[in-house]
Amino acid sequence: MSVAIPEPVLWFDRIRESDGPHRDDASGKYFVTRYESVRRGFLDERLGAPGLNLAKVPKELHQSVIDMEERYFSRWPVFSDSPQRSVARRALMKHLRVVDKGTIASWVDSDEPTWNAHRPFTSQWLLHLLKRSLISLLDVEQTQFDMLLKWSDEITGYLSAHPLDRGTVDRATDALASLEEFVIKNLQTAEQGLGLHLRSLLEQQQVDQSTLVGLYGQILTGTLEPTLSAIAVALEQLTGRRERSDEFEFDGARFTHEALRLASPFHYAPRRALEEVEIDGGLIPAGSDVVLCIVAANRDPGMFPDPGRFELRENSSKHLSFGLGGHSCPGARLAHQLCEEVTRACLDLARNAGSRPVTFDWDVSRSMRKITR
Numbered sequence: 001m002s003v004a005i006p007e008p009v010l011w012f013d014r015i016r017e018s019d020g021p022h023r024d025d026a027s028g029k030y031f032v033t034r035y036e037s038v039r040r041g042f043l044d045e046r047l048g049a050p051g052l053n054l055a056k057v058p059k060e061l062h063q064s065v066i067d068m069e070e071r072y073f074s075r076w077p078v079f080s081d082s083p084q085r086s087v088a089r090r091a092l093m094k095h096l097r098v099v100d101k102g103t104i105a106s107w108v109d110s111d112e113p114t115w116n117a118h119r120p121f122t123s124q125w126l127l128h129l130l131k132r133s134l135i136s137l138l139d140v141e142q143t144q145f146d147m148l149l150k151w152s153d154e155i156t157g158y159l160s161a162h163p164l165d166r167g168t169v170d171r172a173t174d175a176l177a178s179l180e181e182f183v184i185k186n187l188q189t190a191e192q193g194l195g196l197h198l199r200s201l202l203e204q205q206q207v208d209q210s211t212l213v214g215l216y217g218q219i220l221t222g223t224l225e226p227t228l229s230a231i232a233v234a235l236e237q238l239t240g241r242r243e244r245s246d247e248f249e250f251d252g253a254r255f256t257h258e259a260l261r262l263a264s265p266f267h268y269a270p271r272r273a274l275e276e277v278e279i280d281g282g283l284i285p286a287g288s289d290v291v292l293c294i295v296a297a298n299r300d301p302g303m304f305p306d307p308g309r310f311e312l313r314e315n316s317s318k319h320l321s322f323g324l325g326g327h328s329c330p331g332a333r334l335a336h337q338l339c340e341e342v343t344r345a346c347l348d349l350a351r352n353a354g355s356r357p358v359t360f361d362w363d364v365s366r367s368m369r370k371i372t373r
């Protein structure tokens with residue numbers, strides 16, 4: 001049975017109830033939606049990085065998509081199983097500076113330029129906060145931020161586009177080419193931190209340039225869109241009910257996990273079956289495309305009863321929003337901390353917002369949930 005996918009959460013919910021792994025006839029992909037199966041799927045080495053799947057790409061775009069994917073995305077850590085990916089991943093984890101509480105609170109206090117007393121929590125304001133984190137992580141100039149943001153928008157625009165059109169592909173290709181140029185220059189001049197470390201790995205030939213460009217691409221897209229999304233969900237919850245501020249003060253870490261569980265920024269992680277795999281009693285043939293549906297696992301009522309409800313649960317931290325295993329998100333700690341500390345710094349503001357719950361405008365696609373800016 002093939003089903004059109006109007007709204008990912010509902011569709012994933014439906015197939016989780018009906019099948020273990022669900023084969024979609026139109027795309028030939030297997031969708032895994034139950035919590036335990038998705039969890040095991042992340043840890044199963046027989047499910048490797050995904051290859052290119054052109055099933056849903058309009059014919060006239062095939063060649064440009066193949067060119068772009070081969071030249072750029074094939075070396076992004078998340079889309080590759082190469083040993084270089086592990087080297088790049090370790091380097092990032094070593095240099096991820098977790099930002100301390102006081103620093104984030106001072107950003108919130110001093111953020112005059114984008115602050116609006118009548119509508120305090122805007123997407124632009126959140127973006128402005130994250131800008132500081134990205135600038136310090138990548139060691140870039142303030143003035144380069146708008147350019148990085150534009151590339152990130154164009155790349156995530158391509159990754160979440162459905163259906164795909166030529167403009168989206170062309171913009172993403174240009175953005176990736178500009179990012180490549182930028183990374184090469186940035187590495188040449190890096191004098192400290194992550195950049196310097198990566199340059200020395202490059203010189204020792206432990207990692208190649210394309211893998212590093214991919215790593216920067218993922219840092220860029222990871223620090224912005226999904227982190228903004230997680231913070232926005234936490235702020236909506238915080239201001240949605242009066243008692244939420246007390247719940248946050250009681251356990252801010254769990255509050256943040258619950259926000260990530262309730263509305264995971266990325267809806268799924270793609271994989272390719274390297275050999276035949278049995279999941280939930282269903283056989284997935286070697287070579288198949290497999291979709292590990294994070295958003296459905298996080299809302300599996302067998303694991304999280306009444307899953308659409310926000311509540312501090314014993315197991316809120318068991319969400320799969322950062323994946324698990326060999327490809328799990330190396331930025332998870334930083335993203336979680338940014339989300340928790342921005343929310344903490346907004347507690348007083350939220351209390352003052354009183355009866356005015358904050359809501360963001362959401363752009364929910366098959367692959368992710370983002371706030372519109």
Ligand code: HEM
Binds near residue numbers: 264
């Ligand atoms: C709330 C924010 C974030 C979410 C929800 C998120 C989610 C994820 C998920 C689900 C994966 C695994 C995909 C898979 O298994 O196929 C992943 C991988 C990755 N993320 Fe994040 N991420 C976030 C923030 C970040 C940040 C802040 C960074 C960098 C500073 C980052 C860098 C990466 C990288 C490099 C990978 C690839 C890891 C690999 O394949 O070895 N992410 N992320």
